[in-house]
Amino acid sequence: MLDKIKEFAxxxxxxxxxxxxxxxxxxxxxxxxxxxxxxxxKKWKWLWREWLTTVDHKRVGIMYIIAxxxxxxxxxxxxxxxxxxxxxxxxxxxxxxxxNQVFTTHGVIMILFMAxxxxxxxxxxxxxxxxxxxxxxxxxxxxxxxxxxxxxxxLFNMSFVIGGSADAGWLSYPPLSEMTGSPGVGQDFYIWGIxxxxxxxxxxxxxxxxxxxxxxxxxxxxxxxxxxxxxxxxSCITIIIAFPVLTVTLALLFLDRxxxxxxxxxxxxxxxxxxxxxxxxxxxxxxxxxxxxxxxIYSEIVSTFSKKRLFxxxxxVFAMMSISLMSYFTWLHHFFTMGSGANVNxxxxxxxxxxxxxxxxxxxxxxxxxxxxxLTFSTPMLWSIxxxxxxxxxxxxxxxxxxxxxxxxxxxxxxxxxxxHQVLIGGVAFGYFAGLYYWWPKMFGFKLNETxxxxxxxxxxxxxxxxxxxxxxxxxxxxxxxxxxxxxxxxWWGLNFTSTIGGFLMGIGFLFxxxxxxxxIKFMEKDTTGDPWNGRTLEWSIPSPAPLYxxxxxxxxxxxxxxxxxxxxxxxxxxPKPQPVLEPIHMPKNSAIPFIQSVxxxxxxxxxxxxxxxxxxxxxxGVGITMLAHSFNYDTDYYIxxxxxxxxxxxxxxxx
Amino acid sequence: xxxHGSTHGSHSGHGGxxxxxxEYVIGFALSIILTIIPLLVVMNGWxxxxxxxxxxxxxxxxxxxxxxxxxxxxxxxxxxxYNLMTLILGLxxxxxxxxxxxxxxxxxxxx
Numbered sequence: 001m002l003d004k005i006k007e008f009a010x011x012x013x014x015x016x017x018x019x020x021x022x023x024x025x026x027x028x029x030x031x032x033x034x035x036x037x038x039x040x041x042k043k044w045k046w047l048w049r050e051w052l053t054t055v056d057h058k059r060v061g062i063m064y065i066i067a068x069x070x071x072x073x074x075x076x077x078x079x080x081x082x083x084x085x086x087x088x089x090x091x092x093x094x095x096x097x098x099x100n101q102v103f104t105t106h107g108v109i110m111i112l113f114m115a116x117x118x119x120x121x122x123x124x125x126x127x128x129x130x131x132x133x134x135x136x137x138x139x140x141x142x143x144x145x146x147x148x149x150x151x152x153x154x155l156f157n158m159s160f161v162i163g164g165s166a167d168a169g170w171l172s173y174p175p176l177s178e179m180t181g182s183p184g185v186g187q188d189f190y191i192w193g194i195x196x197x198x199x200x201x202x203x204x205x206x207x208x209x210x211x212x213x214x215x216x217x218x219x220x221x222x223x224x225x226x227x228x229x230x231x232x233x234x235s236c237i238t239i240i241i242a243f244p245v246l247t248v249t250l251a252l253l254f255l256d257r258x259x260x261x262x263x264x265x266x267x268x269x270x271x272x273x274x275x276x277x278x279x280x281x282x283x284x285x286x287x288x289x290x291x292x293x294x295x296x297i298y299s300e301i302v303s304t305f306s307k308k309r310l311f312x313x314x315x316x317v318f319a320m321m322s323i324s325l326m327s328y329f330t331w332l333h334h335f336f337t338m339g340s341g342a343n344v345n346x347x348x349x350x351x352x353x354x355x356x357x358x359x360x361x362x363x364x365x366x367x368x369x370x371x372x373x374x375l376t377f378s379t380p381m382l383w384s385i386x387x388x389x390x391x392x393x394x395x396x397x398x399x400x401x402x403x404x405x406x407x408x409x410x411x412x413x414x415x416x417x418x419x420x421h422q423v424l425i426g427g428v429a430f431g432y433f434a435g436l437y438y439w440w441p442k443m444f445g446f447k448l449n450e451t452x453x454x455x456x457x458x459x460x461x462x463x464x465x466x467x468x469x470x471x472x473x474x475x476x477x478x479x480x481x482x483x484x485x486x487x488x489x490x491x492w493w494g495l496n497f498t499s500t501i502g503g504f505l506m507g508i509g510f511l512f513x514x515x516x517x518x519x520x521i522k523f524m525e526k527d528t529t530g531d532p533w534n535g536r537t538l539e540w541s542i543p544s545p546a547p548l549y550x551x552x553x554x555x556x557x558x559x560x561x562x563x564x565x566x567x568x569x570x571x572x573x574x575x576p577k578p579q580p581v582l583e584p585i586h587m588p589k590n591s592a593i594p595f596i597q598s599v600x601x602x603x604x605x606x607x608x609x610x611x612x613x614x615x616x617x618x619x620x621x622g623v624g625i626t627m628l629a630h631s632f633n634y635d636t637d638y639y640i641x642x643x644x645x646x647x648x649x650x651x652x653x654x655x656x
Numbered sequence: 657x658x659x660h661g662s663t664h665g666s667h668s669g670h671g672g673x674x675x676x677x678x679e680y681v682i683g684f685a686l687s688i689i690l691t692i693i694p695l696l697v698v699m700n701g702w703x704x705x706x707x708x709x710x711x712x713x714x715x716x717x718x719x720x721x722x723x724x725x726x727x728x729x730x731x732x733x734x735x736x737x738y739n740l741m742t743l744i745l746g747l748x749x750x751x752x753x754x755x756x757x758x759x760x761x762x763x764x765x766x767x
Contacts, residue, residue, distance in 0.1 A: 213738070241749045273764055277757055325745075328752060332760060340763040 053590040055139035061124030068118035078106035083503035099484035100167035107170025113153040115290045129539035130226045132217025132555040137210035139588040147598030148200030156193025166190035174264035174272045192605030205239030219557035226537040231296025234324035242285035249278040280331040288327035294431025305381035306373025312365040319358035336407045345404040352402035379453035383434035390426030415475030441527035445545040452516035460509030467502025470495035536564035543652035549585045584639040597626040683726025690719045
């Protein structure tokens with residue numbers, strides 16, 4: 001009996017690597033600490049009532065952001081492990097198998113479990129406030145989306161200590177990801193982690209499209225929508241056309257693995273190339289999904305901190321919407337070298353070059369917005385300004401990669417690695433950091449320390465260039481991606497070592513951000529005005545942090561940048577807009593179903609990963625039962641009475 | 657603000673209704689029939705080659721129409737033509753996926 005348990009445990013848990021044992025201990029200690037703190041301070045009920053069951057878009061947004069920052073830490077540690085392994089030739093730090101797992105995990109986490117949730121967090125925080133709404137269109141669904149993402153992310157992360165991680169690259173091409181190439185459970189963790197969170201992503205896309213189309217404040221016509229909201233709309237349209245492709249592709253891969261189908265196998269009539277084709281039909285739009293909202297954030301910030309209207313509003317909207325559609329026609333440029341012939345490659349090379357045009361248009365819009373503006377260099381603005389040169393270089397190397405014949409030289413080399421990190425860090429991560437700094441006071445009611453923020457900014461930026469510029473050159477020297485080691489005679493040591501230094505600098509930059517947050521919580525610099533940046537859009541017209549119901553009365557919009565125009569009117573001595581009388585506010589009730597249903601989905605995923613139907617089937621039943629329970633629950637809403645609104649508003653004003 | 661925050665959706669905010677029970681039953685029956693036909697044709701070997709493919713594609717196209725008309729309520733639009741716009745976008749995407757994949761794979765010497 002004991003032997004059997006031992007045998008099971010050594011198969012079930014990942015063993016044999018001191019790094020993993022370290023992680024085991026860290027996880028156990030963290031879990032114990034969390035349980036202890038919650039019990040000691042009697043916070044379980046608070047956690048359940050205020051957070052786990054909430055349907056408030058602001059709280060859901062904060063939970064997304066916390067989860068994504070944890071994932072940023074995890075993905076960042078993976079990156080540093082890889083950079084340490086590559087710092088010297090013939091390093092013995094990570095074994096090749098472990099290295100494969102680390103780069104796979106790094107890619108998946110950074111795109112799907114860091115960039116996506118951070119983006120959704122900012123959607124949740126800002127969009128309803130910008131358009132003058134009380135919540136998103138489907139608050140229940142919003143909470144469900146979050147918990148599905150969270151459970152998917154947990155399932156994927158678990159593979160590190162239980163069962164073993166996926167190691168077939170972040171897009172897990174077959175045949176490597178088939179049973180023949182990856183017989184372990186890691187690949188199934190990958191499939192189910194992404195599938196479960198993918199359902200959530202798709203629902204968020206639908207939710208925000210409906211929110212933006214249907215729930216704008218009266219008077220906010222299409223040409224008065226704030227630019228971030230436009231970018232969210234374009235991103236969500238791309239989500240709903242791209243994510244179903246991912247779901248289907250991974251479902252087919254799962255059928256191959258679980259039921260022995262032959263969609264992508266090398267034998268039995270399968271076609272592994274078809275997987276590559278399909279996954280990039282999602283994968284390419286995905287990069288635009290994450291970068292478009294960043295463009296929206298830059299637009300808001302550049303215009304706010306230049307104290308000017310955004311230059312070329314119409315062209316910006318047109319550029320965003322055309323990118324969101326055109327992103328669907330460029331996918332083959334990720335596999336020019338698959339060899340589909342000159343005609344196919346030429347078509348996709350040209351579409352790729354065309355999509356650079358609207359992106360270039362935006363850069364000029366931001367530059368002209370800053371031109372002759374009164375610029376203030378707060379941290380959000382610093383990140384936005386740093387983004388421009390970084391993204392331009394990244395975009396240019398992207399155009400180089402889009403030249404199909406040249407791509408045969410660059411393909412899968414470190415040149416490519418440097419390119420996409422430059423657009424994803426310089427475009428996406430910088431943008432989300434900027435957005436996080438910008439909306440932080442609105443989320444929590446206090447500002448982040450600027451001095452520490454500037455330190456973090458400079459260290460991050462210097463680290464970025466030190467890390468990735470050498471990678472272009474080491475790529476041109478012939479170093480390919482995903483190699484776990486190299487020898488002295490390649491001559492790659494100097495560039496790799498420099499790159500590693502840059503990587504650690506970025507890590508230090510991240511620590512500065514953590515310090516900045518901790519410091520700002522301790523020496524809280526309260527935002528008493530609700531409008532710390534002298535903002536332009538509606539979210540700055542309400543107290544910070546925003547009250548539960550956001551707007552005491554529905555704002556009446558008359559202009560683009562309505563709040564800015566209102567402030568100008570008041571400064572010019574004109575009467576402010578008349579406030580409508582207070583009415584009871586209709587609000588959604590909290591619900592435990594999203595959390596419970598997501599736990600059931602987790603069980604389904606976990607059961608299917610290990611082929612344990614005795615977990616998967618009850619899990620599926622739980623999903624069905626919770627769906628039914630929600631269908632027959634008519635007690636989903638309530639009204640906030642007028643005197644409570646008055647009390648809340650007065651309390652918010654008293655702290656002013 | 658009636659539609660704000662309501663999770664089960666208040667019908668006042670929507671243009672048009674959500675179909676009747678009869679409509680749903682007809683749609684359900686049609687989609688099942690359109691699923692069984694190709695299944696029988698292929699499983700029992702009634703048709704082969706091009707004829708079978710034509711039946712498969714034909715029933716798939718009809719299935720698509722049934723979904724749009726009976727479940728997506730394509731006929732019931734009012735106000736801005738969002739339904740039409742999204743339908744066109746959806747068609748562009750589907751055509752891109754299908755034609756694009758066929759074109760790429762047909763040019764691939766590996767297969």
